[in-house]
Amino acid sequence: MLVNIDIDVAEKADWTIVTVVGEIDLASAPNLESTLADRIGSGVKLIVDLDRVTFIDSTGLRVLISSHREVENHGGSFAVVPGSGPVARLLDLTGVDQQMPIHNSVESVTGP
Numbered sequence: 001m002l003v004n005i006d007i008d009v010a011e012k013a014d015w016t017i018v019t020v021v022g023e024i025d026l027a028s029a030p031n032l033e034s035t036l037a038d039r040i041g042s043g044v045k046l047i048v049d050l051d052r053v054t055f056i057d058s059t060g061l062r063v064l065i066s067s068h069r070e071v072e073n074h075g076g077s078f079a080v081v082p083g084s085g086p087v088a089r090l091l092d093l094t095g096v097d098q099q100m101p102i103h104n105s106v107e108s109v110t111g112p
Contacts, residue, residue: 037070040071040076
């Protein structure tokens with residue numbers, strides 16, 4: 001099965017930024033889930049930048065929801081940058097954008 005996703009992890013200020021490029025679907029969601037799970041710990045501050053994601057399905061949505069829950073359970077902060085494309089539409093349609101912090105850009109979370 002072809003996995004059409006690139007994941008980059010960087011640090012800015014006291015935030016860990018996970019940037020995803022490509023498609024989040026049944027084949028690629030486990031890669032994202034593993035990347036996020038490896039970074040969840042006490043007090044973590046995690047941004048998931050999905051601005052360059054071209055497709056996301058319910059599997060990807062589940063990864064976001066469960067990761068958000070885990071970060072909160074560990075007393076951390078979680079933010080999503082959905083961009084203006086398919087991720088933003090899915091979060092809006094499902095109401096998930098009302099359940100977790102959504103931001104317009106990484107800089108709006110971390111500062112300049």
